[in-house]
Amino acid sequence: GDSVTQMEGPVTLSEEAFLTINCTYTATGYPSLFWYVQYPGEGLQLLLKATKADDKGSNKGFEATYRKETTSFHLEKGSVQVSDSAVYFCALSGSLETNFGNEKLTFGTGTRLTIIP
Amino acid sequence: EAQVTQNPRYLITVTGKKLTVTCSQNMNHEYMSWYRQDPGLGLRQIYYSMNVEVTDKGDVPEGYKVSRKEKRNFPLILESPSPNQTSLYFCASSPVAGGTYEQYFGPGTRLTVT
Numbered sequence: 001g002d003s004v005t006q007m008e009g010p011v012t013l014s015e016e017a018f019l020t021i022n023c024t025y026t027a028t029g030y031p032s033l034f035w036y037v038q039y040p041g042e043g044l045q046l047l048l049k050a051t052k053a054d055d056k057g058s059n060k061g062f063e064a065t066y067r068k069e070t071t072s073f074h075l076e077k078g079s080v081q082v083s084d085s086a087v088y089f090c091a092l093s094g095s096l097e098t099n100f101g102n103e104k105l106t107f108g109t110g111t112r113l114t115i116i117p
Numbered sequence: 118e119a120q121v122t123q124n125p126r127y128l129i130t131v132t133g134k135k136l137t138v139t140c141s142q143n144m145n146h147e148y149m150s151w152y153r154q155d156p157g158l159g160l161r162q163i164y165y166s167m168n169v170e171v172t173d174k175g176d177v178p179e180g181y182k183v184s185r186k187e188k189r190n191f192p193l194i195l196e197s198p199s200p201n202q203t204s205l206y207f208c209a210s211s212p213v214a215g216g217t218y219e220q221y222f223g224p225g226t227r228l229t230v231t
Binding site (some may be wrong): 004006030032034036041042043044045046049051095102105107108109110 | 121150151152157158159160161162165175184207209214217218219220222223224
């Protein structure tokens with residue numbers, strides 16, 4: 001079945017450091033890929049997404065590129081801020097074309113990120 | 118404001134006492150889903166619904182029931198809660214299932230079963 005493997009946390013960085021959180025996936029067909037963020041005490045919210053190979057999703061300074069050849073969707077940010085402290089989840093959803101796994105998001109285990117001033 | 122609401126936000130109960138966690142969305146979404154979040158396991162799907170009166174099991178359905186009588190509501194029922202159901206629960210919705218669509222999550226319900 002589909003699966004997502006995410007970089008183990010927790011991750012602690014200083015403000016303005018460069019961030020990478022690794023994410024690789026196993027899936028049938030051509031899934032859509034997502035990064036969700038969970039701020040303390042809140043539900044998950046979409047950070048960015050990519051729906052086909054070589055697409056780059058971006059939002060709030062974060063970026064991730066859909067790499068089909070390496071089945072990866074690594075999250076990056078050039079200069080993190082204290083307000084980026086949160087838990088980050090990589091996830092995938094099935095392709096509408098193949099109709100595989102359309103009924104759910106498959107999540108990684110989450111990476112807790114703490115940014116210190 | 119477009120949102121998914123859940124109630125209660127926090128609940129402490131005892132083994133075997135039936136409970137219901139409500140979920141409601143105001144976006145006219147067809148698809149709704151329940152997840153549980155546990156440390157080291159990420160989010161796992163419990164049940165989902167493709168539309169009114171259409172529900173199906175997710176990855177961890179044991180001990181849970183759901184119903185979808187109206188488009189906006191998707192309650193999660195624990196008929197006889199046990200301590201291994203202590204978890205953080207999230208309801209989510211999207212216009213239709215899967216593909217490129219974003220899922221919108223509620224704020225979560227933290228359940229403790231003693």
